[in-house]
Amino acid sequence: MEPDRPEPLDLVERAHLVDPADRSHTVHRYGAPDDLADLVRRFWLPVWSVPPGEEAVQRVLQYPVALVVVASTYTTVRGPASGLSEVALAGDGWAAGVMFQPAAGAMLVGGTMDAWTDRAEPLEVLGPHTVPVVTAVREAMGAEPHAEASHRRAIEALAGLARRLGPVDAEGRLANEVVACVEDRPEITSVALLCAEVGLGERALQRLTRARLGLTPRWLIQRRRLHEAAERLRTHGGSLADLAAELGYADQPHFTRDLRTVTDMTPGQLAALHRP
Numbered sequence: 485m486e487p488d489r490p491e492p493l494d495l496v497e498r499a500h501l502v503d504p505a506d507r508s509h510t511v512h513r514y515g516a517p518d519d520l521a522d523l524v525r526r527f528w529l530p531v532w533s534v535p536p537g538e539e540a541v542q543r544v545l546q547y548p549v550a551l552v553v554v555a556s557t558y559t560t561v562r563g564p565a566s567g568l569s570e571v572a573l574a575g576d577g578w579a580a581g582v583m584f585q586p587a588a589g590a591m592l593v594g595g596t597m598d599a600w601t602d603r604a605e606p607l608e609v610l611g612p613h614t615v616p617v618v619t620a621v622r623e624a625m626g627a628e629p630h631a632e633a634s635h636r637r638a639i640e641a642l643a644g645l646a647r648r649l650g651p652v653d654a655e656g657r658l659a660n661e662v663v664a665c666v667e668d669r670p671e672i673t674s675v676a677l678l679c680a681e682v683g684l685g686e687r688a689l690q691r692l693t694r695a696r697l698g699l700t701p702r703w704l705i706q707r708r709r710l711h712e713a714a715e716r717l718r719t720h721g722g723s724l725a726d727l728a729a730e731l732g733y734a735d736q737p738h739f740t741r742d743l744r745t746v747t748d749m750t751p752g753q754l755a756a757l758h759r760p
Contacts, residue, residue, distance in 0.1 A: 498715035501543040501568075501747060504758055508532050508540035508573060512635055520643060522652040522660065523591075525549065525583040527639045531629045532573045540573040545710055545746065548663055548697045550589035550600065552607060552645065554621040554638075555579040559607035559614075563589065563600025563698055568747055578629035580621050580638040582646060586663045587656030590696050591649040597698035617645050658682070659696035662689070666704045670712060673732035675701045710746060713739070717755040724751050 500511075509532035516524035525547075534540050546565040553560045556577060589597045592610070607614045624637035652660070662682050665672065672678050678701055679686055689701050697704075709731050716727060728739035744750050 498711045499545045499547060501545065501714060501749075501754070506540055508534045509542075510630070512630075512632075514635065514639055517643065520646050521585075522657065523585050523588045523646050523649055524643070525585055527580070527582055527635075527642060529578065529580045529625070529629070529635050529638065530573075531578045533576045534574050536575075538574070542571045542573060543747070544569045544571075545707065545714060547583065548693075548699050548704060548707065549586055550584045550592055550597070551581055552584070552592075552642065553579050553581040554607065554618050554642070556622060556626070559618055560604050561592070561607045561610060562604040563593075563597060563602065566602055566699065566703065578625050580625055580635075580642060582642045584646070585652075586659045586697055587652045588646070588649060589698070591652075591656065596695040598694045599698070601698035613648065614645065617641050655692065656696065659692060662693065662701075663697070663704060666701075666708050667711075670708070670732070673705065673709075675705070678705065706742060709733075710743060713743060713751065714754065717751055718758040727751070 509530050512529040512531070514527045514529075516526060532540065544565075546569045548564050550564070551560070551562045553562070584592060589600065593600055594610075607618065620641035621638045624634050624641065628634050662678070665681050666678060669681070672681060675686060675689070679689055682689070684692065686701075693699055693701055693704065713727070713731055716731075724739070725736045728736045731739065733739040733742075740750055743754070747754065
């Protein structure tokens, strides 16, 4: 199991609206083993140390997937966040998380994902089989949360949770294909183009994404654009109007509105965070 190698900003970084001045935490990221490729995107293990009396707010444009997180003081199973996901770090701590593939969410919660959009619950609601997983992760991470050996033990426990889900069904594989198509093909800028690419009518595509993702096809396309925008704004040297056109927006005001609605920042404000 090898760590992911960013080039130069990996997919997690384009989703994470990290403030360059924030030195409060380190995120260790690992890819999924081959046998879990259809179920797990990656594992991530943040370790933080925030000065007393302060908070470090982490802001993430989440992917259309379910997450499981085990920390020293809490556990969470979370559906996709339709807006901006925010977590405030304080004190010293760690967490170990699984980012599942789109197909896995409904398998994990035992139902459709439309009931889990913008919802988070303690992991234990999924059943007593989660208790040994939580115990194993906490034992692995407790003493040396930065150590690779600790990470691999925690990941092994979390991978066991994923392996309980079994093989992905045909609908799940199609959900993975739809999301991969949107994320890998920036020229797909409309639901009609996505339907043509995956060979589904619009109503069938809507039903699939509602059940397996808890989201709409239009949301998928907008989120991909915002991920790309967040990455490009870190290094972009041209005009915002040109960038909006490259991202497939009709004009700059539409681009600005989309980004500000979700992140509460304009493109200029987000770019300013990363200027020398």
